[in-house]
Amino acid sequence: MECSTSSSSSSSLSSFSILRKPCPFVPPFTTTVYRKQQQQQRRPLIQLSAVSYNKFIHFALDESKRRTHLAPSPLQERYNSMVSMDGNAQLQMSSFKATKIRLLRSLCIETQTMQVLDFAVFPEPKFDMPIFCANFFTSADVNIVVLDLNPLHNVIIEREYRDKYYKGLIPLGVKYAELLPWGGKLTSESLKFFSPIVIWTRFTSSPQKYEVLYSAFMDYYKAWLELMDQAVVETNASQIKCNREAQHRYLTWRAEKDPGHGVLKRLIGETQAKDLLVNFLFNGIDKLGSKSFLEYFPEYCCEDGTINQKRSIIGKSYESRPWDRKGEFVSNNFES
Numbered sequence: 019m020e021c022s023t024s025s026s027s028s029s030s031l032s033s034f035s036i037l038r039k040p041c042p043f044v045p046p047f048t049t050t051v052y053r054k055q056q057q058q059q060r061r062p063l064i065q066l067s068a069v070s071y072n073k074f075i076h077f078a079l080d081e082s083k084r085r086t087h088l089a090p091s092p093l094q095e096r097y098n099s100m101v102s103m104d105g106n107a108q109l110q111m112s113s114f115k116a117t118k119i120r121l122l123r124s125l126c127i128e129t130q131t132m133q134v135l136d137f138a139v140f141p142e143p144k145f146d147m148p149i150f151c152a153n154f155f156t157s158a159d160v161n162i163v164v165l166d167l168n169p170l171h172n173v174i175i176e177r178e179y180r181d182k183y184y185k186g187l188i189p190l191g192v193k194y195a196e197l198l199p200w201g202g203k204l205t206s207e208s209l210k211f212f213s214p215i216v217i218w219t220r221f222t223s224s225p226q227k228y229e230v231l232y233s234a235f236m237d238y239y240k241a242w243l244e245l246m247d248q249a250v251v252e253t254n255a256s257q258i259k260c261n262r263e264a265q266h267r268y269l270t271w272r273a274e275k276d277p278g279h280g281v282l283k284r285l286i287g288e289t290q291a292k293d294l295l296v297n298f299l300f301n302g303i304d305k306l307g308s309k310s311f312l313e314y315f316p317e318y319c320c321e322d323g324t325i326n327q328k329r330s331i332i333g334k335s336y337e338s339r340p341w342d343r344k345g346e347f348v349s350n351n352f353e354s
């Protein structure tokens with residue numbers, strides 16, 4: 019397995035970009051807009067108020083503690099809770115570490131009009147395990163979901179790695195692909211960070227769908243923990259370096275192109291939003307490597323040397339699921 023720094027190599031995702039669609043986390047957080055939405059919808063936000071992603075976090079922590087010893091991360095003292103600038107949103111954070119876990123962290127945002135969960139578990143670089151990633155957005159009308167065991171290496175090219183971690187999980191992916199259908203166009207850049215069992219979906223908010231999502235989260239997280247239990251420490255220094263670079267490349271992409279940046283900026287301001295992205299959500303950028311975003315992704319370099327702010331520049335998007343029921347990549351399943 020070769021470690022590449024080219025744009026065609028893969029490390030892992032949950033960073034997702036949707037062509038011709040705005041960032042999914044766009045609802046303004048003002049009382050005026052909230053009242054206007056109430057008037058337009060003329061119905062209470064009963065479904066939204068019944069949703070709590072704390073249930074997901076508690077499950078993940080309880081399951082983790084059954085398999086390993088979780089210790090508070092040093093980040094916990096600094097990143098635990100925040101209130102938005104307008105006082106209408108709560109941001110709750112938690113972070114832990116374990117023998118095979120470099121960082122387990124969660125961010126939960128709650129307002130009157132939305133719920134957001136950003137939950138991820140990053141392995142220690144001496145393990146080539148996937149990254150567990152759950153990004154959920156819920157409003158009264160819609161859920162936008164990405165749930166995956168993000169591959170550390172390119173599962174489209176490196177079949178040995180794909181078979182090692184995903185061959186036995188394909189039936190699980192097929193099950194939830196039917197319950198939670200593909201959510202629409204997904205860019206080629208984002209796809210490089212996903213696995214054959216990724217759940218990328220949109221659905222109308224309902225208690226039934228919420229329970230399906232919770233079931234998927236539980237099954238995927240238990241599957242990740244099984245992989246953690248079976249993971250064997252890497253002793254080859256070059257492979258550990260490759261794993262470290264793959265994770266660093268993933269973190270660098272997410273911190274720069276994460277679609278949640280806009281929401282955080284509106285809630286807590288640009289300075290604190292950037293700090294939260296770089297030092298908490300995608301912690302490790304300053305420790306796992308030294309390469310810059312443009313060194314990993316030179317195609318995003320503008321003529322003046324700055325980073326192109328678009329989340330997609332390749333121009334291909336996958337309208338339907340690009341993996342078949344056997345987990346094989348369907349390379350021509352895209353629109354320009």
